[in-house]
Amino acid sequence: MPSDKQITCVKAPFKSLIDHVFISPNLVPGGHDFMILALDRTIERFLEVSDHRPVLFRLAGPIGER
Structure with missing residues (x-):
């Protein structure tokens, strides 16, 4: 993805980063591909x-889907 289309949410001075992600089970049927960095x-x-x-x-x- 081009860098101008990417989204990063960092609030100075870096004390309030996003640390939770909630998604619907319907987002990806059978989606089991994930990792923790x-x-x-x-x-x-x-x-x-x-x-x-x-x-x-x-x-x-x-x-091919947009």
């Missing part, structure tokens, strides 16, 4: 950023 202290100033693990949420539709 354990970035922890690989992020500079990790302890100042958040007390939660980063959340990665990726949506993909069928190829």
